[in-house]
Amino acid sequence: MVKPRPAAGGGRWVEISPERLRGWLDGFYGRHDGATEDGLTLTGASNGDRATLHPPPGLDAVADIDALLAALTRPPRLGLLLVRRGAVAVGVADGTKLVASKVDRHYVQGRTAAGGWSQQRYARRRDNQADAAAGRTADLAARVLLPYAPGTATDPDTAIRALVCGGDRGMVDAVLADRRLEPLAALRHPHLLEVAEPRLAVLEAAAVTARRVRIHLVP
Missing domain, CATH: 3.30.420.60 (eRF1 domain 2)
Structure with missing residues (x-):
């Protein structure tokens, strides 16, 4: 994971390699006692923390996390x-x-x-x-x-x-x-x-x- 950077308007950005995304998602669920999914946004059950995933270039049509995980196995040129x-x-x-x-x-x-x-x-x-x-x-x-x-x-x-x-x-x-x-x-x-x-x-x-x-x- 790349060192987090402040985001304009609040929050912070992190960048995750495709190979590590499943592990990061498991960690988010574990740290927040579960989470709800709405498209590409996770909301932690314990405190409402949000994580919005932005697909890599070439995968802009991906609409939810399962589709993103599947698409990452076939990276576009x-x-x-x-x-x-x-x-x-x-x-x-x-x-x-x-x-x-x-x-x-x-x-x-x-x-x-x-x-x-x-x-x-x-x-x-x-x-x-x-x-x-x-x-x-x-x-x-x-x-x-x-x-x-x-x-x-x-x-x-x-x-x-x-x-x-x-x-x-x-x-x-x-x-x-x-x-x-x-x-x-x-x-x-x-x-x-x-x-x-x-x-x-x-x-x-x-x-x-x-x-x-x-x-x-x-x-």
Whole structure:
């Protein structure tokens, strides 16, 4: 289990790997003298504590806990797009294994303390570099991910079911604004992964993280 994190609006988030979910559920029942189930929400019998389960990307249609447990035994393929100012990593994950991947680096100038005309010149240069980086990243995503998009994949079983993004949200938005990537943008999962500067090891870790079940605990 990943260390709990505070949730906006109250409560906390925990993340559980699919392999450990049954054990976590048994623990919740045991700690709360039983629980009632309403869809994907558990309510403890002893004190009313609630746990709302959020299925991993690609399993959004799952409506109850039994269906979630069954679906987790057949994990869907996922597309991964990790973008930060200096690097990008894209890949296709089948379970925790990458079946396609590519990592690249690019240079975007940092902010400068200079003022006046120099500051404006550096800002324009930085913006131009960021635009160029977004374009190169879109090229890379098109090359690696589009062959696995639904309707494009030669074998429907190899198609990705969701696109999981991580890193800099603004850069991700800029990349997915490319019209070629519309089939991928339509699959984008709303949860943004927190990742270090993309490397192959970071991409491999993201393939594991993306499969976790996120649980909102209140209180």
